[in-house]
Amino acid sequence: xxTKDIKRDExxxxxxxxxxxTHGVLRLELxxxxxxxxxxxxxxxxxxxxIEKMSEALGYKQFIYLTSRMDYLSAHMNNQACSLAIEKxxxxxxxxxxxxxxxxxxxxxxxxxxxxxxxxxxxxxxxVSPFFYAFRERxxxxxxxxxxxxxxxxxxxxxxxxxxxxxxxxxxxxxKKLIEQLKGNLHEYDQLLxxxxxxxxxxxxxxxxxxxxxxxxxxxxxxxRASGVKCDVRKLHPYDGYDKVDFEEVLNDxxxxxxxxxxxIAEMEQSIRIIEQLIDNIPEGSYREKLKGVVKLPAGxxxxxxxTARGELGVYIVSDGKKEPYRVRFRTPNFSNLNALxxxxxxxxxGDMVSMMATLDLIIPDIDR
Amino acid sequence: xxxxxxxxxxxxxxxxxxNSIFHPHVAFGIELVLAGVAVILLVVAMAVLMVYAExxxxxxxxxxxxxxxxxxxxxxxxxxDVMKLLLKECLVPxxxxxxxxxxxxxxxxxxxxxxxxxxxxxxxxQLWDINIGVxxxxxxxxxxxxxxxxxxWSSNNKYSLLGAMRSGAxxxxxxxxxxxxxxxVVMMSGTLSISGIVQAQADGWWVIKGxxxxxxxxxxxxxxxxxxxxxxxxDLAEAESxxxxxxxxxxxxxxxxxxxxxxxxxxxxxxxxxxxVFLGGWMPFHIAGLEGFNHFMDYIPGIVWFFGKTFFILFxxxxxxxxxxxLRIDQLLKLEWKYLLPVSIINVLFAAFIALMGWYL
Numbered sequence: 001x002x003t004k005d006i007k008r009d010e011x012x013x014x015x016x017x018x019x020x021x022t023h024g025v026l027r028l029e030l031x032x033x034x035x036x037x038x039x040x041x042x043x044x045x046x047x048x049x050x051i052e053k054m055s056e057a058l059g060y061k062q063f064i065y066l067t068s069r070m071d072y073l074s075a076h077m078n079n080q081a082c083s084l085a086i087e088k089x090x091x092x093x094x095x096x097x098x099x100x101x102x103x104x105x106x107x108x109x110x111x112x113x114x115x116x117x118x119x120x121x122x123x124x125x126x127x128v129s130p131f132f133y134a135f136r137e138r139x140x141x142x143x144x145x146x147x148x149x150x151x152x153x154x155x156x157x158x159x160x161x162x163x164x165x166x167x168x169x170x171x172x173x174x175x176k177k178l179i180e181q182l183k184g185n186l187h188e189y190d191q192l193l194x195x196x197x198x199x200x201x202x203x204x205x206x207x208x209x210x211x212x213x214x215x216x217x218x219x220x221x222x223x224x225r226a227s228g229v230k231c232d233v234r235k236l237h238p239y240d241g242y243d244k245v246d247f248e249e250v251l252n253d254x255x256x257x258x259x260x261x262x263x264x265i266a267e268m269e270q271s272i273r274i275i276e277q278l279i280d281n282i283p284e285g286s287y288r289e290k291l292k293g294v295v296k297l298p299a300g301x302x303x304x305x306x307x308t309a310r311g312e313l314g315v316y317i318v319s320d321g322k323k324e325p326y327r328v329r330f331r332t333p334n335f336s337n338l339n340a341l342x343x344x345x346x347x348x349x350x351g352d353m354v355s356m357m358a359t360l361d362l363i364i365p366d367i368d369r
Numbered sequence: 370x371x372x373x374x375x376x377x378x379x380x381x382x383x384x385x386x387x388n389s390i391f392h393p394h395v396a397f398g399i400e401l402v403l404a405g406v407a408v409i410l411l412v413v414a415m416a417v418l419m420v421y422a423e424x425x426x427x428x429x430x431x432x433x434x435x436x437x438x439x440x441x442x443x444x445x446x447x448x449x450d451v452m453k454l455l456l457k458e459c460l461v462p463x464x465x466x467x468x469x470x471x472x473x474x475x476x477x478x479x480x481x482x483x484x485x486x487x488x489x490x491x492x493x494x495q496l497w498d499i500n501i502g503v504x505x506x507x508x509x510x511x512x513x514x515x516x517x518x519x520x521x522w523s524s525n526n527k528y529s530l531l532g533a534m535r536s537g538a539x540x541x542x543x544x545x546x547x548x549x550x551x552x553x554v555v556m557m558s559g560t561l562s563i564s565g566i567v568q569a570q571a572d573g574w575w576v577i578k579g580x581x582x583x584x585x586x587x588x589x590x591x592x593x594x595x596x597x598x599x600x601x602x603x604d605l606a607e608a609e610s611x612x613x614x615x616x617x618x619x620x621x622x623x624x625x626x627x628x629x630x631x632x633x634x635x636x637x638x639x640x641x642x643x644x645x646v647f648l649g650g651w652m653p654f655h656i657a658g659l660e661g662f663n664h665f666m667d668y669i670p671g672i673v674w675f676f677g678k679t680f681f682i683l684f685x686x687x688x689x690x691x692x693x694x695x696l697r698i699d700q701l702l703k704l705e706w707k708y709l710l711p712v713s714i715i716n717v718l719f720a721a722f723i724a725l726m727g728w729y730l
């Protein structure tokens with residue numbers, strides 16, 4: 001990104017690192033002309049914890065727990081990606097029961113993540129009430145997680161070879177209740193926010209991202225799919241039995257804020273569809289492949305990608321045969337999705353910045369790692 | 370009726386008692402002070418009540434209980450908040466324009482207190498029956514933008530400045546439609562005085578007997594007063610997700626509380642104006658021909674009617690706030706200049722025609 005000299009008549013403001021609409025410690029430098037944004041520059045690193053470097057000092061089974069702290073709303077998917085990469089190296093596969101549990105957990109956390117996004121989008125656009133409606137169902141999902149995994153946010157549940165422990169006896173009953181309630185309540189989301197004329201005016205035609213831009217900037221997940229790019233890793237490179245479930249990759253070719261909004265709502269319906277197919281068909285059997293206490297990967301390079309709630313997460317592990325990885329590298333979706341912000345912001349208004357950030361659904365700890 | 374007459378007699382008794390003790394000029398001075406204290410007490414009490422009501426309503430709209438801990442059903446919550454704000458330090462930023470910074474909250478608060486003066490609460494309960502009451506309220510309430518601009522400019526904070534500029538653009542634009550909406554009723558009543566407008570509605574509220582023009586004017590007035598109040602969906606001046614807190618970002622403690630108080634006072638005053646001008650003020654609801662019903666309605670005191678109507682409009686404004694997202698600045702100005710203002714101008718012409726022909730009931 002080229003540096004820019006500040007001209008005398010330009011108005012520069014710093015949005016963040018402590019700012020309500022950045023949802024974390026992202027700092028955006030904005031060059032303004034009145035309300036119009038001339039240019040912007042994101043500054044990263046305020047929550048850099050060195051997860052990649054720390055992973056080099058921890059064993060293969062241990063460093064996974066750090067990844068729950070990257071994209072904390074997709075903690076299950078982050079753990080899943082690392083587990084799959086390690087399983088690739090060990091050439092083991094999780095038993096069928098564990099695979100189904102993993103998919104169920106991943107889809108539940110996708111639902112929870114999209115619900116938080118929906119509520120936070122309302123807050124960003126000035127409507128406070130949606131937040132509480134979103135949290136009604138999100139709270140149920142977190143309770144389900146708490147029962148089975150023992151924790152609500154950083155679950156650390158998926159592990160190489162399967163999952164840490166078996167499902168709670170109430171799991172199936174509670175998930176069914178959740179799905180039933182969610183299906184009845186999704187129309188409330190539309191009534192409260194989607195159909196609102198102000199929301200439509202704020203999002204339609206704002207923050208356009210073309211398919212070419214989305215590809216060249218490396219955008220993935222709902223952001224790219226809203227521009228018409230097919231990029232769902234669950235479809236393109238199925239893992240953990242995603243090829244056996246029936247769901248659609250939702251696409252939209254508009255590429256504006258409303259397309260991203262609509263797409264996430266539609267994705268929630270697809271997640272419900274996946275959960276409905278699997279919840280009655282959890283296979284019996286072991287939930288974890290027995291592995292050695294200290295796992296050593298054969299020397300080599302291993303790469304695994306999964307679809308988190310925000311896009312494609314790639315885990316790249318280099319092993320030199322020791323009990324710690326030689327190098328771990330994460331290709332995180334938010335880092336690439338953030339790149340889309342600058343081209344979108346040119347010529348937009350300050351109010352648009354908030355709605356663009358909201359529909360990009362950035363999680364800052366995932367950018368900085 | 371009974372209550373309002375007795376209140377009028379109380380004020381007359383106080384007046385004659387003061388005049389019997391003091392020189393008439395001194396008595397007049399004391400009466401002015403008493404009236405001022407009464408206004409401030411009323412406004413502060415209403416603001417505290419409004420804060421509590423809004424928090425409770427917001428709670429119910431969001432599937433929660435709202436304040437519950439302080440007092441029975443959280444009824445002391447607003448008072449506890451005021452105590453907290455009184456005890457907090459009023460910080461002044463280092464490089465701010467100190468005099469303007471400290472003056473701004475007073476300007477905003479005094480302006481909002483001034484607007485309450487010509488309001489008629491019930492028959493005879495009116496501080497100042499000025500013959501240009503409606504004009505006075507619109508003129509004085511627009512002064513609050515000066516206080517907001519002072520606050521934004523003197524804070525030496527870019528967010529505050531942006532918020533103040535937004536607020537200026539917004540209030541100046543929306544005043545036009547708001548004024549035109551009031552003119553519709555002023556033309557039909559043939560008077561600018563508040564008590565005159567209320568009297569003109571003795572046989573029916575304007576919103577009922579004024580046909581379509583008054584209904585359009587009523588809706589326009591509600592929209593524009595929400596915008597002038599800087600409340601959602603027009604709360605761009607303090608858009609917390611964009612500008613942290615807009616023009617009062619740097620204010621704390623009681624200085625912040627004064628902005629807060631003036632916002633609620635303005636909300637209260639504009640609702641009272643809407644209730645007076647469009648919904649008949651303290652006039653009871655009558656249906657022509659139903660004598661028994663009308664007599665029953667007459668037994669409800671005027672002050673109850675007045676505050677009932679006011680709270681209905683306040684509820685509408687609160688309801689907007691907790692359901693709508695915020696507009697963008699260009700959409701906000703477009704709404705005013707492209708839709709509301711042309712509609713209001715045509716509406717005024719239409720209403721003038723109706724008023725000339727005497728087609729209203």
